[in-house]
Amino acid sequence: MTMKQKFTLKKLFRKREGWLLMALFALLLVFGCYEFKVVDQPTEGTKNSSFDVNIVMTEDDDESNDWTYEDGSLTKGGLFSVLLPEGWTITDDIGVTVVAADSLPDGMGGWVKPTGEHGGQYVLQYDETQTTMLNDSSAAPPEGYYWWGAVTSEPVDMAFFDSLYFTVNILTDDKLGEFFLQYAAGDVDYWGRMPYDPLTLTDPLPITISPGVNVNEYLTEAALSLYPNPSYGYLNIGLSGAMDRTVDMMIYDLRGKQVRSGQITGAHTTLDVVDLAPGTYVLRLETGGETITRKFVKH
Structure with a gap:
């Protein structure tokens, strides 16, 4: 703890x-x-x-x-x-x-x-x-x-x-x-x-x-894949450990302003990020009290 x-x-x-x-x-x-x-x-x-x-x-x-x-x-x-x-x-x-x-x-x-x-x-x-x-x-x-x-x-x-x-x-x-x-x-x-x-x-x-002891059961570093990174308009999110769960998804810019939100319901999701301004963003995923974040770059 x-x-x-x-x-x-x-x-x-x-x-x-x-x-x-x-x-x-x-x-x-x-x-x-x-x-x-x-x-x-x-x-x-x-x-x-x-x-x-x-x-x-x-x-x-x-x-x-x-x-x-x-x-x-x-x-x-x-x-x-x-x-x-x-x-x-x-x-x-x-x-x-x-x-x-x-x-x-x-x-x-x-x-x-x-x-x-x-x-x-x-x-x-x-x-x-x-x-x-x-x-x-x-x-x-x-x-x-x-x-x-x-x-x-x-x-x-x-x-x-x-x-x-x-x-x-x-x-x-x-x-x-x-x-x-x-x-x-x-x-x-x-x-x-x-x-x-x-x-x-x-x-x-x-x-x-x-690094911490990974207490997450679904949202683990190994289970999450994010590509291509940098992104030129589309971002693929892979979640091999959460195929049967609904995952809340938020994207923040580096100021902390939430610029996108939604839900992920499968092992693979493709996000359209064409309208995001070029820069670095933080993807945040949450489910069942578990949280994981990952940065990506939009060109």
């Missing part, structure tokens, strides 16, 4: 100095009134697979934050970024739940209650501008890594904020060894300010990727 570590980030974070940290803070427009509480990332994973990272953020200990006495007009555009090894990506369209409190201190010794409902469900989506800015700036990642960046698809209601949580699904490739990931969160507030807070950037969190 893959072991996980739960990081209580008040204990994990420490004061860090250096060009990377300060430049990243300036670029992310990070939150000033809340903090990471838990980042639940596995310490072990397998190649050509995926793993989930559960993230929780809460209000910080500063009772004078500026959303406890808002009337519901406080909205912010949310930002989220992950430092990934090159070749990995994240399943796009990350669902985020924002929880509002019944009442909060007003920063002046009293309490205030909301006049309506706040919080709600939101979606983080890959953003080319933020990703390019992070990777091309003075906060450029170390060799072999890149920043994957996302923004919320609509402004987030932060009035009476209590906490938020979401799950990130990360797709690995065929590289083996020891890697690390970092997570950062931020926002664009209603003044367009650029505050920063060291509690909104995690320390590097390690993960070891190995």
Whole structure:
């Protein structure tokens, strides 16, 4: 069983100095009134697979934050970024739940209650501008890594904020060894300010990727064939071990955006990928709790 570590980030974070940290803070427009509480990332994973990272953020200990006495007009555009090894990506369209409190201190010794409902469900989506800015700036990642960046698809209601949580699904490739990931969160507030807070950037969190003991019964490396690769318009998928099963099929680009989905019901399937733009894609297959991924190139 893959072991996980739960990081209580008040204990994990420490004061860090250096060009990377300060430049990243300036670029992310990070939150000033809340903090990471838990980042639940596995310490072990397998190649050509995926793993989930559960993230929780809460209000910080500063009772004078500026959303406890808002009337519901406080909205912010949310930002989220992950430092990934090159070749990995994240399943796009990350669902985020924002929880509002019944009442909060007003920063002046009293309490205030909301006049309506706040919080709600939101979606983080890959953003080319933020990703390019992070990777091309003075906060450029170390060799072999890149920043994957996302923004919320609509402004987030932060009035009476209590906490938020979401799950990130990360797709690995065929590289083996020891890697690390970092997570950062931020926002664009209603003044367009650029505050920063060291509690909104995690320390590097390690993960070891190995071939793994193949617990899959049907979706095994040996059972899956993918050809021709590169593809010039058609892609053949062979599944010798899943002839009598329905297999869910998804194709993602390297940004994590799902560009195709469907089902495979036989040992051999031919996909028409003529309409896909030239580039590298990730094929993901799932059945009965089993998952396998494989990259292919479209010319």
